[in-house]
Amino acid sequence: MATDVWLISLQDLDDDARAIHLEAVAGLEMGPGQDRFVGDPLRMALTGLAEESRRPYVIESAGRAVGVLTLQAAAARLAGWPDDHSAWLLRGFLIDRREQGRGLGPLAAAAAVSAAQKLTARHHTGEAGVVLSVNEANAAGLSAYRRAGFVDRGQYTGGQAGPQRIMFRSF
Numbered sequence: 060m061a062t063d064v065w066l067i068s069l070q071d072l073d074d075d076a077r078a079i080h081l082e083a084v085a086g087l088e089m090g091p092g093q094d095r096f097v098g099d100p101l102r103m104a105l106t107g108l109a110e111e112s113r114r115p116y117v118i119e120s121a122g123r124a125v126g127v128l129t130l131q132a133a134a135a136r137l138a139g140w141p142d143d144h145s146a147w148l149l150r151g152f153l154i155d156r157r158e159q160g161r162g163l164g165p166l167a168a169a170a171a172v173s174a175a176q177k178l179t180a181r182h183h184t185g186e187a188g189v190v191l192s193v194n195e196a197n198a199a200g201l202s203a204y205r206r207a208g209f210v211d212r213g214q215y216t217g218g219q220a221g222p223q224r225i226m227f228r229s230f
């Protein structure tokens with residue numbers, strides 16, 4: 060099983076380092092049918108860099124890029140949360156298909172919660188935790204988030220790809 064992951068904030072890198080990391084992101088692959096659950100990794104990272112409310116991260120393990128995720132402020136309602144501001148939104152979460160099944164997903168989701176908590180403390184924005192929505196048909200996703208300490212907070216039917224579970228982990 061995997062032992063550790065690091066989240067590299069794309070926004071905090073200089074231009075050269077960011078370009079190197081984006082090249083690695085462009086090489087990430089999803090498994091068959093997983094495009095139903097998540098967008099293209101490079102596009103998600105670039106969108107994350109272009110929008111002020113988003114913080115895109117590269118997930119690294121053993122010195123190489125294994126996935127991506129984005130934290131977004133003031134957008135929790137997109138995951139079915141009752142308001143936008145009391146939780147960070149975790150979105151665009153992907154582990155490369157060749158690295159799946161080794162426990163990296165739960166480690167990265169837990170690391171995202173720690174990163175979000177630090178952002179809240181640094182910027183005094185008042186979020187109480189992290190929320191996401193995951194498709195009810197996404198067994199790997201549901202299991203990975205549960206293992207990372209997220210709890211089911213009900214169903215969300217606002218997504219485009221079928222019913223979702225709202226999952227939340229408080230700080």
Ligand SMILES: CC(C)(COP(=O)(O)OP(=O)(O)OC[C@H]1O[C@@H](n2cnc3c(N)ncnc32)[C@H](O)[C@@H]1OP(=O)(O)O)[C@@H](O)C(=O)NCCC(=O)NCCS
Pocket residue numbers: 089090093096097152153154155158159160161162163164165191192193194197198199200201202203206
């Ligand atoms: C969801 C995801 C992030 C989980 O990451 P992960 O590193 O594979 O997480 P885990 O190693 O804990 O595996 C989760 C479950 O999937 C199973 N799994 C994942 N990949 C597998 C594989 N290639 N073969 C067999 N089982 C696999 C694991 O056995 C585990 O099942 P279990 O909890 O019943 O034991 C990853 O599967 C992924 O990126 N999926 C595509 C994008 C996606 O769905 N993102 C989430 C959108 S909300």
